[in-house]
Structure formats: C-alpha cells, structure tokens
Amino acid sequence: xxxxxxxxxxxxxxxxxxxxxxxxxxxxxxxxxxxxxxxxxxxxxxxxxxxxxxxxxxxxxxxxxxxxxxxxxxxxxxxxxxxxxxxxxxxxxxxxxxxxxxxxxxxxxxxxxxxxxxxxxxxxxxxxxxxxxxxxxxxxxxxxxxxxxxxxxxxxxxxxxxxxxxxxxxxxxxxxxxxxxxxxxxxxxxxxxxxxxxxxxxxxxxxxxxxxxxxxxxxxxxxxxxxxxxxxxxxxxxxxxxxxxxxxxxxxxxxxxxxxxxxxxxxxxxxxxxxxxxxxxxxxxxxxxxxxxxxxxxxxxxxxxxxxxxxxxxxxxxxxxxxxxxxxxxxxxxxxxxxxxxxxxxxxxxxxxxxxxxxxxxxxxxxxxxxxxxxxxxxxxxxxxxxxxxxxxxxxxxxxxxxxxxxxxxxxxxxxxxxxxxxxxxxxxxxxxxxxxxxxxxxxxxxxxxxxxxxxxxxxxxxxxxxxxxxxxxxxxxxxxxxxxxxxxxxxxxxxxxxxxxxxxxxxxxxxxxxxxxxxxxxxxxxxxxxxxxxxxxxxxxxxxxxxxxxxxxxxxxxxxxxxxxxxxxxxxxxxxxxxxxxxxxxxxxxxxxx
RNA sequence: GCGCCCGUAGCUCAGCUGGAUAGAGCGCGAGACUUCUAAUCUUGAGGCCGCAGGUUCGAAUCCUGCCGGGCGCGCCA
Numbered sequence: 282x283x284x285x286x287x288x289x290x291x292x293x294x295x296x297x298x299x300x301x302x303x304x305x306x307x308x309x310x311x312x313x314x315x316x317x318x319x320x321x322x323x324x325x326x327x328x329x330x331x332x333x334x335x336x337x338x339x340x341x342x343x344x345x346x347x348x349x350x351x352x353x354x355x356x357x358x359x360x361x362x363x364x365x366x367x368x369x370x371x372x373x374x375x376x377x378x379x380x381x382x383x384x385x386x387x388x389x390x391x392x393x394x395x396x397x398x399x400x401x402x403x404x405x406x407x408x409x410x411x412x413x414x415x416x417x418x419x420x421x422x423x424x425x426x427x428x429x430x431x432x433x434x435x436x437x438x439x440x441x442x443x444x445x446x447x448x449x450x451x452x453x454x455x456x457x458x459x460x461x462x463x464x465x466x467x468x469x470x471x472x473x474x475x476x477x478x479x480x481x482x483x484x485x486x487x488x489x490x491x492x493x494x495x496x497x498x499x500x501x502x503x504x505x506x507x508x509x510x511x512x513x514x515x516x517x518x519x520x521x522x523x524x525x526x527x528x529x530x531x532x533x534x535x536x537x538x539x540x541x542x543x544x545x546x547x548x549x550x551x552x553x554x555x556x557x558x559x560x561x562x563x564x565x566x567x568x569x570x571x572x573x574x575x576x577x578x579x580x581x582x583x584x585x586x587x588x589x590x591x592x593x594x595x596x597x598x599x600x601x602x603x604x605x606x607x608x609x610x611x612x613x614x615x616x617x618x619x620x621x622x623x624x625x626x627x628x629x630x631x632x633x634x635x636x637x638x639x640x641x642x643x644x645x646x647x648x649x650x651x652x653x654x655x656x657x658x659x660x661x662x663x664x665x666x667x668x669x670x671x672x673x674x675x676x677x678x679x680x681x682x683x684x685x686x687x688x689x690x691x692x693x694x695x696x697x698x699x700x701x702x703x704x705x706x707x708x709x710x711x712x713x714x715x716x717x718x719x720x721x722x723x724x725x726x727x728x729x730x731x732x733x734x735x736x737x738x739x740x741x742x743x744x745x746x747x748x749x750x751x752x753x754x755x756x757x758x759x760x761x762x763x764x765x766x767x768x769x770x771x772x773x774x775x776x777x778x779x780x781x782x783x784x785x786x787x788x789x790x791x792x793x794x795x796x797x798x799x800x801x802x803x804x805x806x807x808x809x810x811x812x813x814x815x816x817x818x819x820x821x822x823x824x825x826x827x828x829x830x831x832x833x834x835x836x837x838x839x840x841x842x843x844x845x846x847x848x849x850x851x852x853x854x855x856x857x858x859x860x861x862x863x864x865x866x867x868x869x870x871x872x873x874x875x876x
Numbered sequence: 877g878c879g880c881c882c883g884u885a886g887c888u889c890a891g892c893u894g895g896a897u898a899g900a901g902c903g904c905g906a907g908a909c910u911u912c913u914a915a916u917c918u919u920g921a922g923g924c925c926g927c928a929g930g931u932u933c934g935a936a937u938c939c940u941g942c943c944g945g946g947c948g949c950g951c952c953a
Binding site: 337349356388593617625630631632635658682726730747768799828831837876 | 888893908
C-alpha cells in the first residue's frame with residue numbers, strides 16, 4: 282500500500298577512504314606491545330584483550346593517552362599490574378612520537394606524545410573534512426531502525442518529536458560508523474483506531490457534500506485536518522456513498538484516510554529533516570500471510586498453545602473474563618507471562634502482528650533497534666521474547682525508550698489534552714523555533730531521562746541555550762577565518778604548524794581529536810546525546826581559548842604581525858570548526874556561518 | 877501487588893560500558909568590554925554519588941535487599 286521511498290544504494294566508489302586516527306594508531310601500538318609480551322611468554326596468548334582501553338586521561342597532567350592494559354592483563358598473566366606495566370613500558374616507549382611512558386596509580390600506563398603526533402591528527406581532520414569521525418566498525422552490519430511509527434490518525438504532535446529525532450540521529454550515527462542502515466516506519470493501519478479515522482473521514486465527506494454535521498461526536502477525531510480528506514472524497518465519489526451502509530465505504534475510506542494522514546506525517550517529518558527509507562503497513566503484513574507464517578513457525582518450535590491467562594494484577598478491567606486464547610510462551614523467554622497472539626474472535630492481536638513484523642525485519646538485518654515512547658515499556662519484554670524465539674537469538678533487538686518532553690512557555694507548563702484535540706503539533710513548534718533548535722534540544726539529554734523544552738530558552742541567544750552556544754562557536758570561527766583572509770592570512774598547512782601551539786591550543790586540538798572516539802562510543806551505546814555533550818564541551822574550550830585574546834592581544838588568533846603563528850592557529854581553529862560541523866551534521870543540525 | 881526506568885552540588889543534568897583527586901551549566905560571591913562577534917570568558921564557595929551489604933587490585937558504574945519518584949499492567953494500540 283505504501284511505496285517505500287527510493288533508497289540510495291551506497292556506491293562503494295564514493296565511500297571515502299577511512300583514516301586511522303591517533304587513537305587507532307596507538308591502540309595498535311598497545312596491541313603490538315602486548316603481542317611482544319605474548320611472544321616472550323609473559324602474557325598467555327588467549328588472554329582476553331577486550332577490556333583493554335586506550336583513552337585520554339581525565340586529568341591532562343597524566344599525559345596524552347592512557348591504557349589500563351597492565352591492570353587488565355595482570356590476572357591472566359599471573360603477575361602484578363606494576364610488573365606487567367614495566368614490561369609494557371619498554372615496548373611502548375619504542376612507538377613513534379612517544380616522549381615518555383609513565384606508570385601511575387594502580388598500574389596505568391600514561392603516554393606523552395610529541396607534538397608531531399597531534400599535528401598529524403590536525404592534518405587528518407583537514408584531509409578527511411566532512412568525513413572526519415567516520416569509522417568502519419559497523420562494516421557489514423545491516424541495522425534496521427524503526428522510529429516514529431505514530432498511528433496514522435492525524436498530524437504529528439510533540440509527543441512524537443523526541444523519538445523521531447533520536448531515531449534519526451542514531452540512524453545517521455550508525456551510517457557514519459559503517460553500518461548499512463534502514464530507516465523504517467511501521468504504519469499501524471490495521472487496528473480499530475483506523476476504523477475510527479475512516480468514520481471521522483466519512484463525516485467530513487458528508488460535510489463536504491453540504492450536510493450539517495454539527496458537533497463531532499465523542500469518540501471520533503474532531504481535528505480540522507480531516508476536512509480536506511472529506512473534500513477529496515466528495516470530489517471522488519460525489520453522492521455515491523452518502524447513504525451507503527458502512528461496509529460499502531469503510532475499507533476504501535480507511536485506505537484513503539490513512540494515505541492522507543501519512544502524507545501529513547511525511548510533511549511534518551520533512552520539516553524536521555527526517556525521511557524514512559521504508560513505510561511498512563501492518564494491514565499489508567496481515568493480508569500477506571506473514572503473521573500466519575510467524576505463528577506457524579513459533580508453533581512448530583512448540584512455543585504456542587491454547588490456554589487461559591490469569592487475570593491481570595492490579596486494577597481488574599470491568600469486562601475481564603477467562604477465555605481460551607492462542608498464546609505465545611513469552612515466559613520461557615524472559616517475559617512475566619505468556620502473551621496472546623490472537624484475540625478470541627480469531628483476529629491477530631497487535632502483539633501477534635508485531636512479532637511477525639519483527640521477524641520480517643530480522644530477515645533482512647543483523648541488528649534491530651526500536652524507538653518507543655516510555656509508556657510502552659511494559660511491552661518490551663514480550664517483543665524481545667518473540668524476536669529471540671523467532672530468530673533463535675541470532676538477531677539482537679534493542680528497544681530504546683524515550684521519555685516525555687514537558688513543554689514550557691517562559692517557565693509555565695503548556696497544557697495538552699489529547700481528548701480535546703488540543704495538542705501542540707510538531708509543525709507549530711518547528712515553525713516557531715526552527716528545525717535545528719528542536720533537533721539539538723531533543724538530543725541534549727539521555728533518551729531515558731525526561732526533558733524540559735522551554736520555548737523561550739530554546740530561542741534565547743545566550744550560552745544558557747546549548748544550541749546557540751555551539752552554533753555561535755562555529756559562526757565565530759567562520760567569522761575569524763573571513764577576517765583573517767581580509768588581513769592576508771590563511772590557515773597554515775600542518776607541516777608549518779609545529780611549535781606554534783601553546784598548552785591551551787594543544788588541549789583544544791586534543792579535545793577536537795576525540796570526535797571519532799565519541800562517535801564510536803555513541804554509536805555502540807545507541808546514545809546520540811553524547812555527540813551533543815561533546816559539542817558543548819568543545820565549544821566551551823574554543824570560546825575559552827578565543828577569549829584569551831581579549832585579555833592579551835598577543836593571544837589573538839588573527840594577528841598579521843605574527844603571520845606564522847597566526848596561520849598555524851587558524852589551521853587549528855578551522856579544524857575545530859570542522860569537528861563542530863561534523864558533530865552537528867550527525868545530529869541533523871546545520872552549522873551557522875554567521876549570527 | 878508485579879514489571880521497567882530513574883535517584884550524582886540548592887536547581888537541571890554529564891560521567892567515556894569497572895579506573896586515578898566525581899564534572900558542567902544555571903543560581904550565589906568576586907572579576908574582565910577603545911572585542912579577532914563580551915551573544916563571551918576568568919575565579920570562589922557548594923558532594924556520606926538515596927541507604928545497607930556483596931563481587932575485586934579498584935564501584936557513581938556490576939549483583940542483592942531496602943527507601944523514594946516516574947511510567948506501565950488489557951484479547952487496547
């Protein structure tokens with residue numbers, strides 16, 4: 282029913298060459314050092330190296346890079362960490378540009394690198410440009426990420442916004458780390474609420490034919506957005522269906538109305554810069570027999586039986602009565618109770634169809650990610666159970682629960698009521714504050730923490746507003762580069778930068794060079810907010826460095842009287858701007874060039 | 877009652893999947909504007925990381941049990 286959007290097939294020719302970053306290079310050196318100890322018999326060959334890390338130490342006085350290798354390997358090597366550290370130190374000291382290796386604390390190995398090592402990273406930022414931070418650890422992994430999946434019964438409201446942005450940013454992050462990503466939207470067009478939509482559209486159809494429909498009855502969708510649907514139906518069918526029984530028009534009206542709603546939703550998502558590769562219809566899924574096949578598969582494996590569920594705990598629904606149902610043994614896969622696949626009337630439950638839908642996704646992916654509202658937390662276990670049963674545990678499913686967004690206007694909460702149709706739509710918010718601000722704010726907290734969204738704050742031009750703060754850093758850098766050009770200066774090639782950076786400059790470069798690590802960590806943890814936090818800290822470091830020029834004119838970046846140093850620092854600042862732009866790009870935010 | 881999420885500075889939150897002396901912003905105190913965009917920056921005070929055990933070289937991070945808050949509990953979607 283819904284044509285998938287044309288999916289761009291990644292052209293291997295266009296794939297940029299991946300550069301080894303400074304962390305890759307020295308991680309390899311650490312590995313080499315361990316290899317040497319293995320060869321010497323100090324460390325067993327089968328020792329698990331996975332917990333070995335190479336990170337910038339939190340305290341910069343500890344050096345440029347730090348590894349826990351000695352501590353992690355001490356146990357398998359049956360020695361103490363410091364003794365192992367001594368042996369590793371000898372090996373690491375031979376690595377290029379290593380000025381010093383120190384053993385510290387319980388057995389950390391701290392590496393101090395000579396400037397050329399960092400200048401080389403500066404060169405890589407320039408060389409990779411918009412691709413800096415890209416990696417290939419997801420190479421060969423097909424990741425399916427399903428997000429938004431709002432019911433096609435009306436325009437998007439703010440309740441949908443956060444999941445949409447988080448899902449989209451995570452998808453971009455996974456692409457950037459080499460995964461083959463499918464962005465998917467599950468269209469819930471098979472349930473009763475779509476009948477309600479069709480009836481609501483029918484009423485608007487009568488209205489378009491000139492009937493006085495009065496108040497929209499309780500239980501139907503009252504929104505004006507259905508008027509154009511009614512108009513279109515009236516144009517198409519004229520009087521034909523005016524007095525026809527419901528059965529004559531319901532299926533058609535369902536389809537027409539859902540199509541129209543999806544068009545609305547697509548438009549809304551477009552305003553946020555979100556485009557899915559695939560819209561999958563629950564209705565089509567059921568008609569195709571996919572759900573029957575999934576059930577048969579579970580039945581074959583002995584995971585399905587006919588039975589009666591215990592009454593639910595807590596508040597008992599008024600109409601509860603014990604009935605025999607087709608049940609999936611979810612409790613054997615970690616769920617609390619078994620779950621019905623079919624209703625007593627023989628039709629599929631939402632869960633039954635969803636299980637089949639996940640099987641369909643799993644057949645074409647190595648990793649499944651669902652982005653759900655936190656109010657669906659109660660159904661995570663059952664769908665994970667179903668995926669595990671259906672795929673034999675081969676395809677992992679991660680369900681990200683996205684917490685609520687509380688809207689405020691100048692500190693006052695914005696009241697929303699679904700019943701009265703009085704909700705804040707996504708389009709309104711994007712039109713008011715802009716796509717970039719919305720996206721950044723949605724990523725400025727961990728997904729599982731509630732988020733306050735204050736219109737006043739988001740539009741504020743001050744450092745209280747992280748969107749602005751980061752954008753301003755980028756704009757300032759562009760402004761600086763323009764100014765430098767006017768003064769006859771230009772960013773120096775990396776080889777001319779040596780010796781021109783002081784400690785603060787070095788620290789800024791080292792922070793910018795962390796982008797690839799942050800990207801990787803964020804992608805692995807499925808936590809796009811990490812990019813936002815990184816950008817805030819990088820912007821802060823930039824502003825601080827920049828501002829030194831106000832106290833001491835000799836520390837200004839644009840200084841024609843010292844062109845060599847000025848050009849070197851321009852190269853550094855340009856690289857910082859590149860990193861900010863790349864990070865913003867991952868969040869779907871356009872960098873500002875002037876403000 | 878059961879399940880999931882959360883509990884870190886007065887407030888809002890980070891904390892690199894177990895690392896070194898727990899960080900940032902706001903707010904509060906003290907400073908820097910003939911600015912390369914002060915739309916910014918510098919600096920000070922402020923902490924039994926909810927509580928109690930456990931796991932180990934090492935715990936805010938993992939496990940168990942409490943306490944407190946949020947969400948959920950259906951043949952709905």
